[in-house]
Amino acid sequence: MTIQISRLTRRTVLRGLGVSLALPFLESIMPRSVAASAVTVPRRMAFLFVPNGVHLPDWTPKRLGYGYDLPHILSPLSRLRDDVTVLSGLTHDKGRSNGDGPGDHARSASVFLTGAQPRKTDGSDIRSGVSVDQVAAQATRGATRFASLELGCEPGRGAGGCDSGYSCAYSSNVSWSAESTPVGKETNPKFVFQRLFGDGTPLDQDKDALRRHALKKSVLDFVADDAKRLQNQLGRNDQQKLDEFLNGVREVERRIERTDDEPKVSVDFDYPIPRGTPNDYAEHIRLLCDMIVLAFQTDRTRISTFMLANAGSNRSYRHIDVPEGHHNLSHHGGDAAKHAKIREINRFHVNQFAYLIEKLKSIPEADGNLLDHSMICYGSAISDGNRHNNENLPVLLAGGGGGTIDAGRHVQVAPETPMCNLFMAMLDRFGTPVDFFGDSTGALSGLQI
Structure with a gap:
C-alpha cells in the first residue's frame, strides 16, 4: 500500500501482516490553511x-x-x-x-x-x-x-x-x-496491545502474535515499508513525532515481551499469572x-x-x-x-x-x-x-x-x-x-x- 499525503487522515493506518497501526496527531494531516490553534482535537x-x-x-x-x-x-x-x-x-x-x-x-x-x-x-x-x-x-x-x-x-x-x-x-x-x-x-497488557494494533478477529490476532513471536518480529517490522514511505512525505517536525511514536510503541512491545520470559509466580493470589502480565505490580500498572x-x-x-x-x-x-x-x-x-x-x-x-x-x-x-x-x-x-x-x-x-x-x-x-x-x-x-x-x-x- 502506498500512502499519499493528500489522503492522510486521523484514520489512516500503517498496515502489514496482522498489524493495523493507527497514526498519532500529525500537523501534515491538517490542511495548510488551518493553524494548529484552530484544529479541532478530540477530548x-x-x-x-x-x-x-x-x-x-x-x-x-x-x-x-x-x-x-x-x-x-x-x-x-x-x-x-x-x-x-x-x-x-x-x-x-x-x-x-x-x-x-x-x-x-x-x-x-x-x-x-x-x-x-x-x-x-x-x-x-x-x-x-x-x-x-x-x-x-x-x-x-x-x-x-x-x-x-x-x-x-x-x-x-x-x-x-x-x-x-x-x-x-x-x-x-x-x-x-x-x-x-x-x-x-x-x-493482560499483551492482549490489550494485540487489540490496539492487531488486525482481524481476536483469534486472528492471537495467531498473528504467535507468528510474530516465532519469527522474533516486532509489529513495526510488518509496517516498516509503509512507515518509510510515510516518513518521506512528512515535514521535519512530523518526521520526528512519528519516529518518537514508533520508538515508543516498540519500547512498550519490548517490555511486554520481557514479561513472557519471566517465571510466573503469585504470592498473594490463588490464580496463576498469565503470560504477558508482569510479576511486578508497578510494571503491570504502568x-x-x-x-x-x-x-x-x-x-x-x-x-x-x-x-x-x-x-x-x-x-x-x-x-x-x-x-x-x-x-x-x-x-x-x-x-x-x-x-x-x-x-x-x-x-x-x-x-x-x-x-x-x-x-x-x-x-x-x-x-x-x-x-x-x-x-x-x-x-x-x-x-x-x-x-x-x-x-x-x-x-x-x-x-x-x-x-x-x-x-x-x-x-x-x-x-x-x-x-x-x-x-x-x-x-x-x-x-x-x-x-x-x-x-x-x-x-x-x-x-x-
Whole structure:
C-alpha cells in the first residue's frame, strides 16, 4: 500500500501482516490553511479506581486554590501540580447502605461511576446503573475503532458472592453498559496491545502474535515499508513525532515481551499469572497506563476505565515494604503504625497516576499536549477504609479538558455534593451532555474560573 499525503487522515493506518497501526496527531494531516490553534482535537476521558479509601490526613491539602500544598500521599504530583485539581467534599450517597446492611466495598466499586444503588444479591439478578464512561461511549459509538477500553490489574468474577451478600460482579467492575451488564475488563497488557494494533478477529490476532513471536518480529517490522514511505512525505517536525511514536510503541512491545520470559509466580493470589502480565505490580500498572496513552494518542478510543485493584482487594505491597494485605490494613482501628503503612500504599497508587499524567503531558498535540485535551479522574468511592464512609471522597481530576478546566487548584465543594455532579460536568466538556446522571443535582461548577 502506498500512502499519499493528500489522503492522510486521523484514520489512516500503517498496515502489514496482522498489524493495523493507527497514526498519532500529525500537523501534515491538517490542511495548510488551518493553524494548529484552530484544529479541532478530540477530548478524552479516563477513570482510575483505587480500593479501600485513603488516609485522608496525609491526602488532603491544607490550602485551597492555586499553589496548594502536597501532603505525603500527593507528593508524587510535585511536578504536575499545575495539571491536577484536587476535589474535596464529593459524596456517593448510593455507596451507603441505605438499609441494605454491610457490603461497603462491593457497593463502592459498583457506585463509583454509576451513582446508582446496586441491588443486594449474590445471584444472577444483579442491577446497578449505566456508568458515566458508557454514557459517553454510547453517544460517540463509531467515532473510534473502540467505543471504550476497560482495564484492570486483578481478574474479575461474574458470579458468586464476594462481599456480604453482594455478587462478585459488583466488586470486579466499575464500567456498566446497562443496569444488569457490567463491561468486563482486560488485565493482560499483551492482549490489550494485540487489540490496539492487531488486525482481524481476536483469534486472528492471537495467531498473528504467535507468528510474530516465532519469527522474533516486532509489529513495526510488518509496517516498516509503509512507515518509510510515510516518513518521506512528512515535514521535519512530523518526521520526528512519528519516529518518537514508533520508538515508543516498540519500547512498550519490548517490555511486554520481557514479561513472557519471566517465571510466573503469585504470592498473594490463588490464580496463576498469565503470560504477558508482569510479576511486578508497578510494571503491570504502568504497562496498562501505556495502553491508555497509546489508545488516546492514536485515537483508537477516547474513553477508558482502569481498576488498579478490585474493591476490597487484600493485595500485599512487599515491594514498598508493606507485606500486610491492603484491606486488612484499612481496618486500622486508629493504629498509627497501620496509618503509616496505608499512606505508603496510597502514595504508591498516586505515583502510578503521576506516571500516566506525565506520559500524556509529554505527547505534543495541536497547540498543546495530550493531557491538555483529556480529563483523567482518579479516586475511590470509600473515603476512610476503617469507617467505610462515602462522603468527602478522595478525588483528583487531571488535564485541561480542551481548555475547559482551570487545573492546578484545590477545590472544596459543599458537603454532600454528589460525585455525579462532577460526572455531569465532565460529560458536558466531552460533548455528550445529559440532563441528569445518577443522583446528580446539576453539573459541578467551579472547574473553570
